[in-house]
Amino acid sequence: MLLSIKVKTARQGLHSITEKIATEISKRPNSDGLCTLFLQHTSASLLIQENYDDSARRDLEKWLNRLVPQGDSIYTHTLEGPDDMPAHIKTMLTAIQISIPFGAGKLLLGTWQGIYLWEHRHSEANRKIIMHLSFDQ
Amino acid sequence: MLLSIKVKTARQGLHSITEKIATEISKRPNSDGLCTLFLQHTSASLLIQENYDDSARRDLEKWLNRLVPQGDSIYTHTLEGPDDMPAHIKTMLTAIQISIPFGAGKLLLGTWQGIYLWEHRHSEANRKIIMHLSFDQ
């Protein structure tokens, strides 16, 4: 089963999409299966990380921004702005696809796991995730 | 089909889980399909890497420990200990989910591929992997 999830991002950073995904899964309360999220972009990522403490997520962002700074003289692909090439590199180092098992209509996430769309560009953007559900028989 | 795999880790490092996973798959000797492993944690990873030479795996660990050291002044999330924030970053840079095809009850790994749970914390931990099997018809 194919669904399409739209996420409007306001700025660079982690946007929680756990609720959005969990809601879709909960519509089939008796189903087990696998939920695959596929992000159709090359300058944003999908990340499963610590859902409790904001400071952990902020440190992830700061660390990656330091590893992949804007204005690096190695970049030749600069036409689309100073945040474009860092965004591609950050996407390369993280994931654009995650598959999460579900049981009885619930995502089988760990207690401290949340699902995030990580916007790597500075300006707001409309991001699209294809959600594929396969159901066990 | 959903299964739960428990792994007790004794210390930071790569723990082979190839046998554990292969054994589950071998219980369905006539089946083809897809095995998805999903780790329910944010400070440990799943890695498929070189299964032959210990030195390659040790170099992976040393390299990542140097890229993501403890005690980096950028960290503000330090309440859970000096190995906690590096563990989140290492998890962000690697994977917590892998899907591996199987055929006739055998994981279709390459000759030199082993499956590892990578514990990023120093102390022992009880880690849980959800294993989802889908079978071809």
Next chain:
Amino acid sequence: MLLSIKVKTARQGLHSITEKIATEISKRPNSDGLCTLFLQHTSASLLIQENYDDSARRDLEKWLNRLVPQGDSIYTHTLEGPDDMPAHIKTMLTAIQISIPFGAGKLLLGTWQGIYLWEHRHSEANRKIIMHLSFDQ
């Protein structure tokens, strides 16, 4: 359904495999489902990235070559040549497995997404990808 895809790489770098994969999917024009690509190697990766501008892909390669150089004194695993340990590290930081949904016989990639096999060794190599297709009912 299991298929095997062979890719002969001539040198280090990104080799487009979008056409190869799309062609297989197009043979089932009425099918929806999930296509999982699993690379059976530990020194090459699968990457979905910008398919339009060569300069973006070249910058990805230059950036990763700088982060993971040959001849780093940290390496002890050097028997298989100076490009071997960097290749393992690059594989660790990227992906060897990607699942892509398809609808009506078409891969649901974003407009700017292409699928690449990233060869991390210098010499030519024969790489094998297991392709698993699951079909929605």
